[in-house]
Amino acid sequence: MKKLLIAIIILFVGIQFIPYDVPANIPDKQGEPLQAPKEVEAILKRSCYDCHSNHTNFPWYSSVAPVSFFTKMHVKEGRKHLNFSKWNSYSDEKKAKYLEKIPKAIKSKMPLPSYLLIHKDAKLSEADKKTLSDWASEAAFDLE
Numbered sequence: 001m002k003k004l005l006i007a008i009i010i011l012f013v014g015i016q017f018i019p020y021d022v023p024a025n026i027p028d029k030q031g032e033p034l035q036a037p038k039e040v041e042a043i044l045k046r047s048c049y050d051c052h053s054n055h056t057n058f059p060w061y062s063s064v065a066p067v068s069f070f071t072k073m074h075v076k077e078g079r080k081h082l083n084f085s086k087w088n089s090y091s092d093e094k095k096a097k098y099l100e101k102i103p104k105a106i107k108s109k110m111p112l113p114s115y116l117l118i119h120k121d122a123k124l125s126e127a128d129k130k131t132l133s134d135w136a137s138e139a140a141f142d143l144e
């Protein structure tokens with residue numbers, strides 16, 4: 001039992017040295033971040049920007065492995081799929097594709113359930129979902 005415990009401690013300490021870094025803040029490029037109505041931006045900032053922008057609030061435990069592997073992977077993947085900080089660098093076609101996906105994404109899996117366990121305030125109310133969906137449909141329509 002004692003040996004197992006020591007092995008676990010050594011492993012835990014050891015994995016802290018595995019390099020896996022995702023920068024919390026990457027400066028915005030001029031004109032690239034999304035401009036949306038205030039109420040839409042407020043919801044996106046609260047519930048989506050930790051993973052879908054270049055500005056992530058990493059809580060302290062997200063620098064402790066193995067939790068850090070999950071949180072950083074989510075941020076890395078989230079940014080890769082959709083990054084509101086780079087919104088205006090996307091083609092209209094790409095913007096439209098994302099805008100069309102937003103209503104479906106927030107109905108099913110966004111924000112990620114594992115994230116909501118810890119970030120209770122990021123949960124979207126029915127009103128938030130409607131605000132986001134209405135905005136996404138209108139913005140997609142304007143692009144056509």
Ligand code: HEC
Binds near residue numbers: 051082124
């Ligand atoms: C904890 C991190 C996290 C949060 C918070 C989060 N997402 Fe995501 N999102 C991801 C990841 C990871 C993916 C890619 C994998 C997937 O589709 O499941 C993704 C994918 C998406 C996609 C699909 C993009 C594509 O290329 O198909 C949309 C749309 C989306 N998210 C919208 C949102 C919206 C809107 C919010 C806020 C209400 C949100 N997400 C909050 C991590 C997150």
